[in-house]
Amino acid sequence: MIYTTINKLPLDVFIEINETKDLSLLVIEGEHSNDLLIEAWNIIIMEYTQAMANKEVKRKLEDGKEKTRLQTIISVGDSLLSLCEKYPCEKLYNLLFEFGYPLQKLEYSEENLKTAIEAFLVHFRGAKFDYRVILAKEDKEPKKPQQKAVTLGYDYFNALLADISIHLNVNVDTKNTMTSVFCMLAQRLEKKIESLNKINAKQAKTKTKK
Numbered sequence: 001m002i003y004t005t006i007n008k009l010p011l012d013v014f015i016e017i018n019e020t021k022d023l024s025l026l027v028i029e030g031e032h033s034n035d036l037l038i039e040a041w042n043i044i045i046m047e048y049t050q051a052m053a054n055k056e057v058k059r060k061l062e063d064g065k066e067k068t069r070l071q072t073i074i075s076v077g078d079s080l081l082s083l084c085e086k087y088p089c090e091k092l093y094n095l096l097f098e099f100g101y102p103l104q105k106l107e108y109s110e111e112n113l114k115t116a117i118e119a120f121l122v123h124f125r126g127a128k129f130d131y132r133v134i135l136a137k138e139d140k141e142p143k144k145p146q147q148k149a150v151t152l153g154y155d156y157f158n159a160l161l162a163d164i165s166i167h168l169n170v171n172v173d174t175k176n177t178m179t180s181v182f183c184m185l186a187q188r189l190e191k192k193i194e195s196l197n198k199i200n201a202k203q204a205k206t207k208t209k210k
Contacts, residue, residue, distance in 0.1 A: 002037065003028065009179045014044070023037040023040075046083045066130075074127060081120075090108040093113045093116060099120070164189050
């Protein structure tokens, strides 16, 4: 028996696998082939991407820094395209339309998924081109210390758990909290922060008028 879904996978196990890459942690009991563990992990990552991609894209789309915005779009987009190729399904098809590109949405089928991907790639390649232009401009400027890329590991999850505790007043027990519940809390956190930002913006405008 192994974990095959974020609905039953304890958060502490998910975090540990992301940090250590030890897929044997998916085993609940018995012996299982490495191929089976890889397949199960791919499904789990697909579910996690579905649960979190929309939040990440929307958050970065609102980010004023174009480079950061494009980095996230490219990262999430590449992951989504890879998942569509391996596990074509309606949920992944629907995620293609979350990027805001003008795509024609038809009833789901694998053929319509392929058509949507082709249309998606036209705009997605444009984002990659824009990103390369930004990098080319940076190469001509004085070098600045590079920021460390965000990876799914202890630092990433600890920071997010701290934000959940501060803003939602929820202390997450990672051993007894399913990964799917963590994703829901992350979505709720994002809405709370958006709400606070709107309130702060209104207050700033009010002070300016006075």
